[in-house]
Amino acid sequence: MAASEYTPLLEPSTRPQDRSSRWRVLALICFIVLIQDFAEYLSQAPQTEIWLEVVTRKFCPVGQDGPECQMDRVQREVALLQGWKDTLEQVPGILFAVPYGVLADRIGRRPVLLLCAVGFTLSDTWTKAVGWFSDQLPLRLIWLGPIAQVLGGGTQVATSIMYVILADLFSDEEQITAFLYVAATVLVSEILATPLSALLMTKNIWLPYLLSPAFNAAGGLLLFFLPETLPQTPPSQPSSSEQASQRQTFRGRIRAGVDELSRSIAVIWRHRPVQLFLVVFFIAYLGMQVMKLLLLFAADRFHWTIAQASFLIPVRGFTRLLLLLVILPGISRWLIERRRMSPFTKNTRLALTSSACMGVGCLLIALSSHPAGAVLGLVVYALGSAMHLFARRIITSLVDAHHMGTLYTAIAVMQGIGVLVAGPMMATAYGWGLAQGGVWTGAPFLLVGGLYGAAGLAILLGSWEGCKDDLEDGRCSETIG
Template structure:
């Protein structure tokens, strides 16, 4: 009889040092092998995210226009059918009325809510599966769910005369497969943390985000141009193709996690001796009893492992909780198009060009300003990695909040564009805090910390999406365009609260590390 197992006592005990989603050890070939191997994994992750986001941004503007045109048709069908042209189309200039825009904001807000529910509910389970199965299978599952969700949304828009627009709220059901974008991005970040040493990690995160914004810079104006010349469906089809290409690229990823033993500790056999019926029933009953005991032990251990970071350093939890500002900032991105179009009387296609300016400023911030400030703080002022990250995080949240306030109260599209550009200087806040808390916690906590960050961000999105959409609707109901900036005012106030917290937090100049971590941190940076 062939056996491959641990002892029953070992199987029943889940160690506190096991993270929910742990970075692989230094024995992992990706980390301990040649630098070119590690960088190839990192480059593929960046390329995958960039191409995937390029497809998403190709779809964003025309999809908003489709939502608007569908809501516009149903509005004028009841109130003024003469506005409806051949084929059920309504000129975009007639779609800027408050009821239509309120419906689009309502649909978008709750679409964001339902989109991120799977991420909240499934982040930890898929994090555990990423430990057991590896990172790559979870990334692939997530992308399958995302593609199915996109397909459903496009089907509703294509057959709008059959399906109500609000049916798009069901599309996130498909992201139960893999947990959707939050889980996928969390696992990709974990893969990068697996292969990049500490002194390169923050820069690696910035490179990843830069790829996302390069995608937005190029995709948004391309999408707007295609909309003006060919209508909304051509950029949508191109975006779907890009998303599928990203899935094919994910198939090329190398696994960065170490193989691990089965979590259930069960004895695997290829052959068992014959047993009597009574013996079989007795064995099954014993196994069921043992399984219940092991399940209770694992649930207790899971709770201990999840709360271990709180017991280790409460400051880390405070820093992680400030990630909710990312959750507030993200829905404002989907409101940007509507806000610019409605307040300043621009078409959605022209509003897309304003968004591309904002994205270009973000890339400049990631590629020039933040790396330059990082070099200055370390080389000229002698700050440690942790204090440098904290200092930059404080500056980022201040300019982010300032940008929100400027956008909210700008009387012209030019001044609003300045506000958008200023706010982009603070888009590095999330990555800076991510790098900071990674340096503050022991390596055994890194995986569960990333999972917790994902849960905080996603839970914040569940609340902030409908909240900001409701605030935009309140602004529309006031009948004064100055009230349309209400969501950005609230976002600025929340940013100011985070500023107070982050300025109160203090971190040590140097964090004690293990010998292996010191060796990893001393590696020469290629950036």
């Protein structure tokens, strides 16, 4: 998502809230997230199947499935459609994240969320309309859909403002639990929606695809029940002399802010460990996009239907949910309490292990000749999916709190660039792999597996140099490697 899913665009308020009402708001947010993500996963497999059918009609003469039916070309075209769609959907968030963040601080969180819902609904409706009228419209017109997300800034802005609402309501200690509930809700929707979608596809491929907008609309309507958490400040009427003074102060603050920003950027970009970890974030978010090709790859490699291939998605979701709720808390507690590791060393070792899991998982998927190998690879990959979370904890400890805002902005930029680059890169790699045939059809997974190896090396070097610089006393009490 330019802005990270876990990085708020806005400063949290300190508005006091009754405990029970705060947790009711969290429950409502989780329910909205469940419905919206349920809609996305409900339409993921049928959308791929519909696009395959549309492109097949274009490239394959009716009644022919021989050499004239260029199935490799069909797969390449669908991968290209998906890759550029994902890339273009990032642009509104990158361009308008800050303006909509400022607007949410001025008029409130809920109005901006509603605007996001309108923009996303229009974009999603356009995509489905192009699919429905594909006999008359070129399928590539789906690339115009993200234009509608200029209204609200897209899902990136919506996600960030949701997290800001939680930051408005909960203390620093409670926020960790609240964020965990929201992250778990996303995984639950993935686990529940995908099998239902596959079941409905056996009845009619359009049934789950056209049901998803109804869930999107329901989620948007529920936003009206979300309370406004923007703190209320009483209006004041300054005198003309006060206004002049404020203008001078404002100009001074702008100059001071620009100077401070320049100093912060200089400090961060001269810091080699930080540079290495920014590369990690770029690779992490680029690599995540390879899973958008999982359905196409599995259907081609194992001669499955898209509905059959979609059952791989809840395998990944269930593993990630288990990792988030059971495995990581247990391992973290064991490393700190039993092994007496410092938090820095613990996070470094877990980040290295995660990068290894993601790299090995991608290689297993790419090289698998049997579905069991792909499932094993997917489980191993999912076990490493917290790599970017550990990397965030490490890089935060490497930078002084005074430069934290600039650091988080740099992280968001690298994440956004990673997602932007990923779509065309993965589509090109997949197209090349199809042309080569054999094991090379897994070229995107081979590529990403190698990149995760590079990310592991960057984590190792960055952590080692961070310890060597001695930026925090006692941070590295054990050997990292």
